Amino acid sequence: MNTNKHLKPFLLLALIVVFSSCKSDKNTALVKVVSVNPDYFITDNIIGKITQETVKLDGTPTLCYVFKTNSRPSEHQMGPWCPRHIDDAKDKGGIWFEDGKVYDVDGHFIAELAEFYSDDQWKLFREDGSVKYTATQEECEGAAKPDVEEAYQNYCVECLPKYYKDQITTFTIPVTPVYTNREHRLGRGGLGVAFNGVNFDPPAPTHAILAAHTIAPLDDHGGHVNPHGGYHYHAATGSTKEVGQTDVHASMIGYAIDGFGIYALLDQNKNQPTDLDECGGHEDAIRGYHYHAGEPGGNEIIKCLHGIPGSVHVQE
Template sequence: MKNVLFTIIIVALLFSCKTKQEKKDPSQRNGERPTSSQIISEMDEDNDERLSMDEVKGRIANDFDAIDSNNDGYLTLEELDKAGKNQQGRPPRESDTNKDLSNEIDTSVKVVPVNTDYFIKENIIDGIQEQRIVLNGVETLCYVIKTHSQATEHQMGPWCPRHIDDGMEKAGIWFKDDKVYDVSGHFIANLDEFYSDDQWKLYREDGTVKYTDTEEACLAAAKPDVDEEYHNYCVECLPEYFKEQVTTFVIPATPKYLKTVQNFGNGGIGMAFNGVNYDPPAPTHAILAAHTIAPLDDHGGHVNPHGGYHYHAVTGSTKEVAQKDSHSPILGYAIDGFGIYALKDDNGNTPADLDECGGHFDDIRGYHYHAGEPGGNQIIKCLHGLPGYTEVKE
């Protein structure tokens, strides 16, 4: 009898653990996609009918910033419904390479081929290769470009100040509500006021800043589930930790404009001419939930273990190719082969007709994108072309 009772208890515990695990990420279950109500019901641990960053995981956690349309730190039923119904408002996620996009190609739209002369050749491993690759059901001539994603035309860093008396020249930048802030020692010392949260304190009693000063500390802190030991830290990973990583970019040689918007994957959304990866928005809610910040340097870049050095913002530090007219210079290419240009033209004007991805047309450049403001945490918002992809090997 005791053995039977013991077995029943063990089975109940296992079932309970399994149920809890499934409850944490309903978006991963097989079959029909869960409704917004089901997602909230299964993940809402405090029963307040909304989801905080601490309550979500998986795809919902990755998509949190884009779904949270009012930026209040919570996901409501209305926000989840809107994200589910509006593909253009959905956040980046892995491209579905099995999806056939051949019928979505609009051949009437003018496109301009990728110009490989723009890339800094010294930063490319074994030269630019050409391969015919099937992308979403479309056989496409692609450029295959391998780099170490290390900038050469500017210094990478600095990121975290060392003392609360340090000036802005000793650290990088951070962003909030579309604005950019210098991460000086004064900024670090006043994060509790900046975020209206007295739990913030990234410095010791002697004024020294707590920052990740080893590769091991970087690995423990530069991830969504920050090790508790590194809560209330300034996260700084150095490029030399991952300098042997190889990032492979597969980009259509001649882009193909699609009638429908495509969300980009968890990998890079494009590349600068120096071979550095343009990344999707930084997961700020995951970072801030642990009372950490991961500053960008003044060039819009920082380092993580799975992508090395990469950009989340365009600040004018990288190679640019000027245009013959007053149009803004080109900075790099999106992963679909369309050019990414600076936001403002030579006269300081911003395009007024950008679409939901940050792109538009003109007679010279065809369809192309303009990079967003540095404080917006989005270089471009989505793709209007047949997407290539990136791969990172450590």
């Protein structure tokens, strides 16, 4: 009998055990971590005050900043999203994205959707050239969900902020982020927050949207309204408050829900970082571990979280 054959699996197992014990879950010793600065948030957009509370995150009591907002920007208007007529210019509509590219949703874009998606079932306009869009709260709610109602297939979907103006979003973010070696997938709620208190959301579910022959344009600022979250961003387009850096590094645009900073993609010399990890983050001596927002056409502000996430809760 060849003992070597039997030994091999044990050796392999031993190796795995050694490897995984080196790769401990929490690895703050190796990664520089910078605490959240609550002063970066625009005070007028916060309901009440930013408080500190100890909250259980991943089973561990963790000191967090907790604050509420109406998820409404103060630096820019919201909308427009859907143009009203196929002759409308780009100032009457927002943006849409495909394969990493951003497109203006003007009347022409609406008229050419069948060609754009190589699918002749697309027809978001009537014979008189008017665009079929969700014009009421009822229509928006019939269309802005995973199982789009039959009546709203082939619609340009927009929901207005005024339908949900009383919604309150509560953000819970660890005061000092805890870096882990595992990647935390983005939950349904939100992946972070801009300094204006508006939610940075996980990718828009384009599969479900397109399957119903609908589009749900973002405005030029990367945001749109959902019945269950109000106004939120799927793209960082440089429309919101930024905190400039003293070196050439890109400006800061907000915080991820794990407490690590989110920065714009391009630095002062218009260069992109080249060493981002799978989540869109990297580390430097000044900012510690932090993320860079993806390109606006990518439908991903960040791809995952490396820290223990806090939470986003919307009270409808």
